Amino acid sequence: MKIGLVTDSTAQLSSAEVDRLEQLTGGLFAAVPLTVLVGGVAFADGEISAGQLCEKMTAGDDVSTSMATPTQFAEAYSTLRSRGAEAIIVITMSGDLSGTRDSAVNAAESEDILIDVVDSRSTSAGQAGAVEVAVAGIRQGLDVESIAGTVADWCASETRTVFVPGSLEHLRRGGRIGAAASLLGRALQIVPVLGLNAGVVVPLARVRTRAKALDKIVALSTAAAEELSEHGPKVAVEIQQAEGEIDDADVVSLTERLSELGVDTRFRTLSTIITAHVGPGTIGVSVQTTP
Known part of the structure; x- marks a missing residue:
């Protein structure tokens, strides 16, 4: 067939x-x-780059998505x-x-x-x-x-995702914040480390600084790689970023630190649809087995 x-x-x-x-x-x-709408103008996912979208979001343009x-x-x-x-x-x-x-x-x-x-x-x-x-x-x-x-x-x-948004505001506006809504009242005092659990955004940790959030990403990613390696010999680790800048300081830092721990990584830019919901400054890591 x-x-x-x-x-x-x-x-x-x-x-x-x-x-x-x-x-x-x-x-x-x-x-x-899918479709992203910027100031009322519709773009098919990929017609506008994630970096361009982040610039418009930072400038205050109205951004939404359509399934x-x-x-x-x-x-x-x-x-x-x-x-x-x-x-x-x-x-x-x-x-x-x-x-x-x-x-x-x-x-x-x-x-x-x-x-x-x-x-x-x-x-x-x-x-x-x-x-x-x-x-x-x-x-x-x-x-x-x-x-x-x-x-x-x-x-x-057999897949794990951990990420740090620039803020919780975009997730809140889009209604995709899930269980992480419990963090909203303390958003000014913390940097949230989030994950996906059965397709829902969930809080994994609350730290005080962006640097500590990156520390947590490294720790959670390496633990996930070790856990999933028990399912099979091949585990893939991808660093993902909203702006799509592989030379971004946070991307470079995660790449180097994971490499020092024996974890090889790849890079993937988030789609404009996902970027519209998580916002500029978002960075994360996915760990999964591969066939």
Whole structure:
């Protein structure tokens, strides 16, 4: 059976990654874009850079986002079917962070082929990792149910995310603050260290300075790498930043400090959609097993 694969743009896949995924799936891959609105002007995710978006947010421009629609997913399904897909796996960003998963499900209800929608409980690097797990299953010739189950299990147990926002204000405005809302009353006195737990933003630590927050990221990341290495021999660690500046002092610091501890890292810019919710100055690390 030829199985297609669809995800949404918050996985922030590079053009090289998209090309590779299309090759590995025999052309049966698609990424559906979400939309960021800046001053009332709509941009598909990626049409404006994360750095440009941060500049506009810092300048006080009104920024919001719009989920991917059922129509967009239906178009992606149709395209893959025209290329020969007989079934489709869909991996979306956390359903607790966006209605995009519901759009994917609604579009699937009108199709007469099997379409299995998996909530990644994550976004960005975590979601991209889930896509890689799905591709591995497709390449192994597994059936849709087995692949979807493996991806769901991986999302639940084999990826960790820790991050520090520049402030909690953007998460509060967008309603994505989750359990970290308990920190709002003390936001002026603390620097929050946050994570994703089952797709929801949760507080992991409260420290007094940005430097101590980076210390906590290093400690939590190395602990996660050690824990997840028990699941398999390969663990990937990605540093992610809102502005997309790989030479940023915090990015360089995390890279060097993790390297000194024997942890090799990669870099990924957050999508403009995620940047719109977490805000400028956000930096984080994702740790996960790889197939």
